[in-house]
Amino acid sequence: MAGGVVAGAALAAGCASRGRGNWDFLNDGQAHTLAAICDQIIPADDFPSASQAGAVTYIDRQLARHYRRHREAYRAGLEQAELLSRKLAGVSLSQAPQKSQFEVVTAIEKEQPAFFALVRSHTFESFYGNPRHGGNRDAVSWRMLGLDEPPVRGRAQYDFTKGAQS
């Protein structure tokens, strides 16, 4: 499956699940570029890729909230990433074949280390963190790791419906 298709499908789902036609911060072009980078960081195997699990939704939401301070880094970083992709692959990152996407993202890591470090951290947060923030859809990464979901509750050695004896 071509990377562009995977990312596109995930993005559509991302928007729909939020019940809005638009992103909070990103524009569609930026969202596609970002999805392609996220999916190199966590590609699909028998479990979904980062963007399939909601990475772009997570990052976009936080750029409108807790990560407002990183907006400029994303705006400039994504623009730079596109330039790099056109230079190395001849097309926009999300349109490039998988192999070229890997090469472009490798180049982004080298040439834009601060931006890449940010995207890497945020992608991991989205995928392995709590689903309530828009990533890790249906707790998919936790299932992947073999963790009980929903988690096991009430394993106390004592029945605490009885409360403490006072």
Next chain:
Amino acid sequence: MKRVNAVVVGAGAAGGIVAKQLAVSGMSVVLFERGKWYTPADCRKDDLRNQRTTVLGNAFGPEDEGNPRVLVDAAGNAHVVLPSEGSYQNNAACVGGGTLSYGAQAWRYMPQDFRLKSTYGAPPGSSLEDWPISYDDLEPFYDQAEYEIGVSGDYSPTPFRSPRKRPLPMPPLPANREFEILEPAAKRLGLHPFPLPMLRNSVPYNDRGPCMRCRWCCGFACEVDAKNGSQNTVIPIALGTGNCELRMSSTVKEVLVDDKGRARGVSYFDESGHLQEQLSDIVVVSACAIESARLLLNSKSRLFPNGLGNRYDQVGRNLQGHHYTGAVGYFDHDTYDDMGPGASIAVMDYNHGTPGLVGGGMLANEFIRLPIHMVDRVPKDTPRWGLAHKQAMRAWHKRSIVIMGPTQQIPTADARVILDPAVKDQWGLPVARIQGNCHPHTFEIGAVQSQRAEAWLKEAGAIFTSRTGGKPATISAGQHQAGTCRMGNDPQSSVVNRNCQLHDVDNVFVIDGSVHVNNGGFNPVLTIMAIAYMASDALVHNWKGTGLRS
């Protein structure tokens, strides 16, 4: 506002205990807390926003908005940092302070920890000192903290345990899988492993039920209220006396001083942001080491132009925390059993007595690992991203064990909190500027501790291991912050006396981790609690009804 006997600043580990002890003795108390009171129902078990992983903020304060600090890095560059960034060195801001969400390891320091300088000599360039109190002085108050706040565990297997008069009030939680893997290995190495002490109910205690062993513990509030902090023990008792009023969402601005040089109360911003005064006979500062120092430094007056208690430029110096070191072991079988709190087994064999090292440290397995913690704990040769990283997460999340511990930190006078000349908080008050690092010998101790952790993991069957720790470029004084208002007999080299009373102003007390002369090779909170009981005891004893006995 009505004048009271005592103002206590900060409703954390120490402040909660002080408020209770004074209120029970009949003194009238106002307990100030800049944060809110969260209940177990507020704990959203959010992997990205709690008090340990704070990428999306601190669940239990302070907010990123309006509470900056400045960190000076090793190259001397100053950075404005937010509470959700690690270099901010946060603990917490809520009723309970750190004790609402802590991991709750409940360590006593060892007798040698109070006599480090006379046991080992001070490494050149360090500010290592002996405490003016001994372990024996503190022992009864450790006992009081263990019984009143509630500690489970069992020290009996270790001959290195500090002298004690009775066992802990609660048995340990049953062993988890890591305990079962690590215990026989430690014994084969000739070590003395034991179920570590925890401020956590293993059985019903203090009218609350026991731990239900969930995945989200360290950094989170306990949803079944089985974790024991000041917010569910001493503070309710203090309020129940009718002598103590808790004022939340109220930030104390400064300690007010009269023209005779004695404190007359505090000024504070109330919950609607208005500046108010609360007059009192005494003031107790328990705001946690960094904020306590800042509050004293911000309390400038004609008689104390450099801040309160700071005549000899000692306030804010000797900032310490802990250099955490250890190792990760990777196994060919599952080690993970999803049973909180996770940390379960420790050894004290390495705290003292290694030739060439000034102390050492306790080693224990880590709190339960959330997936987000594993991202940077995959084997070292794993690519930093891509399919191989994802597969390493799958391969190792349930097949690894982390052993680490707080390395005895050797203090320096240059690791310190000062007031930033430019950056202000939401109230217009100068913020804490943190600079300097611990003494380099700390890292030598840490390196040895890592090797020891590695050896333990290998003996337990790890197929390979990697060390954690290294040489951090800046001081690590967040959750374990201490040392900034050192206790001592000499007013020129310390800030408070053995009763936690300022050398300079006899009706102002600093009672929290600030007074630690060194921070031991253990997590600090039980010692902070014991000191709070001890200092309160002296305070109540010296109280005459309207002032202090001289």
